[in-house]
Amino acid sequence: MLILIKLILTHLIGDFLLQPTSWVKEKERRKAASPKLYLHVLIHGSLAMILLWDYNLWPIALLLSIAHLLIDLTKLYVQKPKTKTAWFIADQAMHLISILVIWSIFTSASVDFRPILQNPQMLSLVTLVFFLTQPASLILSSLLKKWADSIPSQPDQSLQDAGKYIGILERLFVFSFIVTGHWEAVGFLLAAKSVFRFGDLRKSKERKLTEYILIGTLLSFGTAMLSGLIFLSITN
Secondary structure (H helix, E strand, O other): HHHHHHHHHHHHHHHHHHOOOHHHHHHHHHHOOOOHHHHHHHHHHHHHHHOEEEEHHHHHHHHHHHHHHHHHHHHHHOOOHHHHHHHHHHHHHHHHHHHHHHHHEEEOHHHHHHHHOOHHHHHHHHHHHHHOOOHHHHHHHHHHEEEEEEEOOHHHHHOOHHHHHHHHHHHHHHHHHOOOOHHHHHHHHHHHHHHHHHHHHHHHOOHHHHHHHHHHHHHHHHHHHHHHHHHHHHOO
C-alpha cells in the first residue's frame, strides 16, 4: 500500500505541481513533437524513483513513464476543444488505473471489485449516486419541458450547462446530508439557494421564471431526499 500511495503522490506532483500551463499549451499545439511532453514524462519517472527510494523498483518507474506517455499522447490526439473537460477527466482516470495495474503487478496485490458488486449497500450507493447525476437531470428536464418552453430564452445571461451541473451538485449534497443524518443541512442548502436566487428573480419580475425555478428546485431536492431515504431503508 505504501508503494501505491507513493505512485499516486508522484502523479499529483508531476501532473499538477511541476507542469506549468505553458507546457500544457505547447503539448496541445505540437503534440508528439513537443519536447515538453518528454520532459514531463521524464519528471514523472524521476519522481517515482525518488519517492520509491529503491533502485530495485526501477521497472515500476519505467512502466509508469511509458504508461503516462501513451495516455498523454492519446488525449492530445483525440481531444477536441469542445471535449477538453471530458478528456481531462478521462485522462486522470486512465492514469489512476495504470497506477493501480502497475502496483498490483509488482506487489502481487490484486484489486478485487467483487466485494463491491456483491455488497447490496455499496451497490445501491453507487447506483443512487449515478442516478442523481445525468439520469436525474434528463428525467427532471423532461418533466419541466412544457414549462421551460414557455420561458423566453436568455442565453447571454447564463453559463452553458450551469443549471444542469448546479442541479447535480445540489442533489449529491442533499443525498450525502441525508445518508449521514444531517437533515438540518438540507434546510440550510435550500435557504442558501433561495437567497442567491431571490435577487435574480426580483430583478427579472418574471412570474413564470419564478414558478419554474421553484418547481425545479423542489423536484430536484425531492428526488435527492427520496434517494437518500431509499438508501437508508436498504442499509437499515
